[in-house]
Amino acid sequence: MTPETATAEVAKSVTIDIVSVNMAFDLDTITVPAGAEVTINLDNQDVGIPHNVSFYTDSSAAETIFVGDLITGPDKVTQTFTAPAEPGSYYFQCDVHPFMNGTFVVE
Template sequence: MTAASLEGAALTSSPALGVIALGLPAAVLLLAVIWARPGAGAAVRAAASLAVLGAGFALTALALRPAGPSAGPPITPTATLPPATCSPDGGLLRVAASGFAFDPDCLAAHAGEPFRIAFVNEDAGVQHNVAVYEDAAGTRARFVGDPVTGPGTTIYRVGALDAGTYLFRCDLHPQQMRGVLVVA
């Protein structure tokens, strides 16, 4: 890693500091023990030393890696649902996940009737799902769909719901990806 690439690395996080601060002395101590053993041959010492050094480099690289694109946009917590701007129109609802957001963010179904959700995940290499909750906090699930790795599609089958306003969200990105399901 160059000095420029270290700028975005997680140097101030506790896992990175822990690996560097504790890992280096532990590796030196382990190497000292390996080389101090009188019965071990030179080939055994060399192989053990290479294994310790390789593990140390690998752990340091993992600790210093920058956050990847799958981390998503910054989280903005919310305990309320966005305003409902849609009304029921048939038994097949369509929603897409793109850029860690749902489009549309308002779905509608008929009360007392099962319905389907055609879900398209457009985020390459990222898993998303659709789950329906009774409350804005997302604590009482009524339906939880299996995750889909993008790009990919699925049809979720949801049982009949009582009339009301529900939260739908991606359980893998619950604060970023939220919408309203109107059941009327």
């Protein structure tokens, strides 16, 4: 096995902490490596209000990358998914409150 092959076989992973408070996310851009295992730690601090974080190919939310579980604040959830293999600019949002959104950059 060559060093290049060994490197390619090492799984990339990244952990993102995101807070929802006052009906907004604290991040407007999330950047991850292509094909990475992405762990999202959502901290919903909005008392009595449900939020999630879902990822889509674009703002139409027609093509899903990952749909996060809804949690009613105050609560926290950790979920994992695989980022697209294709680098590009994608989209994330709260499905209950789509005005809570941002850019999901895959490099």
